[in-house]
Amino acid sequence: MAIRWYSVVIDSQDVAAQARWWAQVLSWEIVYESDDEVVIVPPIAVQQEQDPSSTPFADRAQGWVFVPVPEGKTVKNRIHLDLAPDRDSDHAAEVQRLVDLGARHVDVGQIESGPDAVTWTVLADPEGNEFCLLSPRD
Template identity: 65%
Template sequence: MALRWYSVVVDCRDPRSLAAWWAQVLGWHTVYEADDEVVIIPPHMVEDGFAERVPARERGQGLVFVPVPEGRTVKNRLHIDLAPEADDDQEAEVQRLLDAGARRVDVGQGPDVSWVVLADPEGNEFCVLSPRDL
């Protein structure tokens, strides 16, 4: 028996605002919103009949945003990697994210890496990888 990866939980000060930011960045949908939790999922997961067509183990994950009183103080121990599609432009995607409120972050990655480290509006680091098709 194996467990199913259901979601990634993001601690934050303002779940509604941060969830809306990530939903915009990823093109995802908010499917649950309360004071103590906001859930976003990929668009294919809200298509009619999705739950009947796709076994639970193959459905993918959502992001859940929950409030915490403290701010982030050290480098994330876990982060999200985003990748442009094979024919997309990494620099253009990075600029889109910066225009949306992300900022560049130095976590010691060095100048010759193929990815870009950014932080969301609350400081959670994530990477934008080089374009890929898988």
């Protein structure tokens, strides 16, 4: 039996707004939208869907599914996303881009200056879900 990671489901109060925000942040595409579900995927997933036999089952791209919940977020996430800009990116400029899109800085106890300073920035999306923007990577 083959099994693969298929998607991440994200509880949201406003599924359309959250999906659009994350699609813009990641340069992903909305591939399905209804009142109670919005799906975003990376562009490679759209290409793979056009010819699914060209990509092995285990190597197909994952998507994110936004679903509605009545309650807002109340505590720190138990799991979070790490995003990384490419190696030629300016980390500070990317943080500013995300803030300009609606992210906000979050203090989860990280050390931000001195010899033990972390190399990432903790942010939250418009509904308060924490994520990290790592230093540029290959």
